[in-house]
Amino acid sequence: KAGVTQTPRYLIKTRGQQVTLSCSPISGHRSVSWYQQTPGQGLQFLFEYFSETQRNKGNFPGRFSGRQFSNSRSEMNVSTLELGDSALYLCASSLNREGEKLFFGSGTQLSVL
């Protein structure tokens, strides 16, 4: 059974640009959550999608958005990048909801210059 796949693994962008990250969940998993991880800050919850609908949202500005497709694959977009957006972005899938056992991808390391 394939795990959670995130692409790309690494990304370098400059301030003001936008970026789209992709996540393919484990087959059969319908919930996809996105997290931002920075050193010393732990995991900050961005949003959760279930059946193509955003079910929960964290405290991030509107520059951060996401969507989920009918096959449960998800994308997140960050517009007008800022230096502080440099982080590891993790995607996690679970069967039905965010609080269940989460399976994480390896993440996308985003560097904003």
Place this chain on the structure above:
Amino acid sequence: TQLLEQSPQFLSIQEGENLTVYCNSSSVFSSLQWYRQEPGEGPVLLVTVVTGGEVKKLKRLTFQFGDARKDSSLHITAAQPGDTGLYLCAGAGSNYQLIWGAGTKLIIKP
């Protein structure tokens, strides 16, 4: 706002020593999960504790959930270099959304 405090933030010990990592909150959680994250990878679930006072063992790792379901501990016996990593706890609130601790970075020196 629910918070989950982990301590210590950083721990570096010799192989063979014992250690305990703590996860504390003033909030009650319906369950609490422990994850380990290695460099360049996403976190991997180690255990979920659900019942107050519950103790779970995973080889040399012992997890305990507090009686009031507000705190948890992870004890490692005879630590090995393979235990090195970032240990994260996450508590599930009433709406199932997870509250994450900032993590304990553990280094086991051979």
